[in-house]
Amino acid sequence: MRNISFILLLVLVASCGSQKNSRSTKNRTVSVAAADEARKGNNSDSPKVHPESIGEETPNRFDSKADYIINTALTFSGVHYKYGGTSRKGMDCSGLLYVSFAEHDINLPRTSIRMAERGKKIRVRDVAKGDLLFFKTSKGSKRINHVGMVVKVEKDEIKFIHASTSRGVTVSSLREGFWNHAFVKATRIL
Template identity: 45%
Template sequence: MRKNEIINSYFYTIICFCFICLVASSCASRKKANIRQQKVNTLVKTARSYTGTPYRYGGTSRNGMDCSALLVNSFDIIGINLPRTSKEQSEQGQKVKLKDLQPGDLVFFGSKKNKRRISHAGLVTEVVNDDHVKFIHATTSLGVTESNVHSKYYKKLFREARRIF
């Protein structure tokens, strides 16, 4: 009987330890998700603060900026340094499928002349549903504005998406 009590006590200890580890890892995952969400909120808020800023090729300020500068300036606020060009930015982080986009992801596009070459970038700000994913970017005609990735124009030029953090 004494031997059975020791074995039962041993198994009880292991089960308790496993349960505590499971709860602790769950809390850590939630904390990590909350930290990511806070960073995304700050990132989107910062990018949206540039809405209406006119487009200027090579520009990096509120007087005028291009699409990659919008991303550099926005990510800088949360302590992430992105390269200066949209092509170099498209090599950062991990690839994400169009159907898996989340706020904070980067989206990259080609141009009408050369769809294969990445020439434009934006930041996903909101996922309304499968057919409506808003992203903020600097356009030559409207300056910094938000558009739908799934619009006829942008869907045709879409190249890839990346998750930086």
């Protein structure tokens, strides 16, 4: 029984995300709901998009493929974390991006470590909406185990959507101590 508990603990720690342990004393909440209109075969009880919560000014206008993919990802806001999940019943970080990109005919690998091998590596100061951010969230981890997608860049703040074990599908800021410390690299797929 003890071995099973240990293995389960290892799976959770090595999974796609970790408990947020921000070093900031200021609590921050970002609430991003999502648009039903962007989803195919959507539920009528799904949340509506509120782009102003991530600073967007035009809720029904999309400028690029990245905007469509971001909106698709936002439709999963609030979905609980589930290791290996790819549905509204639960999803992990790579599952969120795998599904969001696939809905727009872009095939990504299923795991964050494999996603990190795709695209062009870019400097963090050059990231734009739709770019992928990769993290090592476990202490002493030697490999990437978490991924998020940039939803907004404004001045020196980068907001990204991801699925964390503690908060499910949510939008966070790269300014947050935990995410800033765990950040490894950014890549451009689009």
